[in-house]
Amino acid sequence: MFALAHVQTVQTANLLHTVFPRNPDPVPFQEHVWSGRDVGHYRHVRSQSGHVRVLGRCIYSPSPPSTFRVYNIFSQYFLVTMFAFALLLIGFVNLSFSKTVHYDWDITWVTASPDGFARPVIGINGQWPCPQIDVDMGDRVVVNVYNALGNQSTTLHWHGIFQTGSSTMDGASGIGQCPIPPGGRFKYDFEVRRLLFLPLAKILTQKQINQPGTYWYHSHNMGQMGDGLRGPIVVHDAKAPYAGKFDEEITMTLSDWYHEQMPNLLNYYESTRDENIRGGLEPDADSGLINDSQNVSIPVKPGRTYLIHIVNIGNFAGHAIYFDGHPFTAVEIDGVYVEPRFIGTQNIRIATGQRWSFLVDTKNSTDKNFAIFATLDINMMFPPKGIPPPGYNPNITAWLVYDDKKPLPPPVDIHGFDFFDEMNLVPYDHQPILSQVDHQIVVNTGFANLSGVNR
Numbered sequence: 001m002f003a004l005a006h007v008q009t010v011q012t013a014n015l016l017h018t019v020f021p022r023n024p025d026p027v028p029f030q031e032h033v034w035s036g037r038d039v040g041h042y043r044h045v046r047s048q049s050g051h052v053r054v055l056g057r058c059i060y061s062p063s064p065p066s067t068f069r070v071y072n073i074f075s076q077y078f079l080v081t082m083f084a085f086a087l088l089l090i091g092f093v094n095l096s097f098s099k100t101v102h103y104d105w106d107i108t109w110v111t112a113s114p115d116g117f118a119r120p121v122i123g124i125n126g127q128w129p130c131p132q133i134d135v136d137m138g139d140r141v142v143v144n145v146y147n148a149l150g151n152q153s154t155t156l157h158w159h160g161i162f163q164t165g166s167s168t169m170d171g172a173s174g175i176g177q178c179p180i181p182p183g184g185r186f187k188y189d190f191e192v193r194r195l196l197f198l199p200l201a202k203i204l205t206q207k208q209i210n211q212p213g214t215y216w217y218h219s220h221n222m223g224q225m226g227d228g229l230r231g232p233i234v235v236h237d238a239k240a241p242y243a244g245k246f247d248e249e250i251t252m253t254l255s256d257w258y259h260e261q262m263p264n265l266l267n268y269y270e271s272t273r274d275e276n277i278r279g280g281l282e283p284d285a286d287s288g289l290i291n292d293s294q295n296v297s298i299p300v301k302p303g304r305t306y307l308i309h310i311v312n313i314g315n316f317a318g319h320a321i322y323f324d325g326h327p328f329t330a331v332e333i334d335g336v337y338v339e340p341r342f343i344g345t346q347n348i349r350i351a352t353g354q355r356w357s358f359l360v361d362t363k364n365s366t367d368k369n370f371a372i373f374a375t376l377d378i379n380m381m382f383p384p385k386g387i388p389p390p391g392y393n394p395n396i397t398a399w400l401v402y403d404d405k406k407p408l409p410p411p412v413d414i415h416g417f418d419f420f421d422e423m424n425l426v427p428y429d430h431q432p433i434l435s436q437v438d439h440q441i442v443v444n445t446g447f448a449n450l451s452g453v454n455r
C-alpha cells in the first residue's frame, strides 16, 4: 500500500510542479535522517528550497538510523496525493467490477410478416426482431453501427438513458448527431449516471451505467422505429430491491404495427390528403404485436417467480395488458424502483415508450396454459368516441405456456378495464414530490391547421 502511495505521490508531485511552476515551494517532501522513535511523531520539516513546512509526520520507517520520507500532512501536495490515490483505488475497484458490452451491428433490411403480412422491416445483422441489450450496472456500452440499408440514413437512440455528459451519443437525428448515411459508420459509446459532479464522476466511475431497470433503443430517424428498428435494453442490478426475489427474467415488447412503410405514412400524415380523408388523424395501425409477433408462446416453469419487463416499443397507441390468472406486483417503472405494489386483478396501461417491471408467481402445476391479452388503446386511436371501424382488430393474444402439449385457451372476454393508477406507485427511495412552486409558467399546446395540414 505505502509503496504504491509513494510511487503515486512522486508522480503527482511532479505533475503539479509542471502544471503550477510558480508555486513557491514545489518540493513536497524531503529526505531526513531520523531516529526510529520519531516514527509516527509530528516534526517540523524544512523543504529543499528552505521554506518551512509546519508539521510533518513520518509514516515510513525501516530500522533506524535510516532515511525517512516525511510528509507534511497539511501540504496541498499531500492532500492532492491522497486524493489522487483514492481516485486511483476507486477507479481500480470499478474497473475490476465493470465490463464493456460490445456490439457490431449492421443495420439491414429484412423481410418479415409478424402479423401475417410480409413487408420489409429494418433489422440488425440480417435478423428481426432486433436483439435485446443486457448489461449490468457499471457496464459501458459500445455499439459499432454500420448502415447497410442502402437507401435510408439512420441513427440509434437509447430511450430513457440520460446520456449525461454524452449527448452526442443520444442518437436524436439532427439534434445530437447527423444521421448515419447509407454506407456510413458510427460508434455509440456511452455511460449512464445520476451523479452530479461530472468531472469527478468520470474519473471515479469510468464509463458506467448506473441507471438500473428497463429501457429500449430505437432509430430516431425518419420514423424507422415503426419499420422495426427497435429493441429492449435491460440494466440488471445485483443490488435491486427485488434482487434474490425472482428466479428468471422475461422481457415482453408491445407495439402497434403498420403495413405501409414509415416514409410513406409520414408523407401521408403531413399531407392535405390525410386532412381531407380523416381530419388529419394519425394513420391507423393495421395490428398490434407482442414480442414483434402474434400468438406467441412464452414458456414458464411452475412454482417460480418471474421478473417480467414490459416495454411499449410502438409508435403511437398505448396498450392495455392482462395476464389471465397471474397477478402482477410492480417493482420498477421507467427505470425507477418502486415499493413493491400488488396490482391484483387490475389492468395495466402502458403508453408508448413506457416500461414496467413486475414480479409474477407461476402456478404450482402444469395442468393448464394461460392467455395473455393485450389491446391497442382505441380511445386514443379513434377519437372522439373510441369506436374502431368495422372489422378492426386491436387485440393481441399470447400465452404463458406451462406445457406445450396442452391446449392454448382463448383469452377471457373483457368488456371494460379497471386500470391501476400509476400515481399510486411510491418510489423506492421515497423521493418526495416537488410541492412548493415559486413561479409558474403555463405553456399551452395544441394542433393548428397550416396550409390544410394538421400541425
Ligand SMILES: [Cu+2]
Residues within 6 Å of the ligand: 157, 158, 159, 160, 218, 353
Ligand atoms: Cu424513445
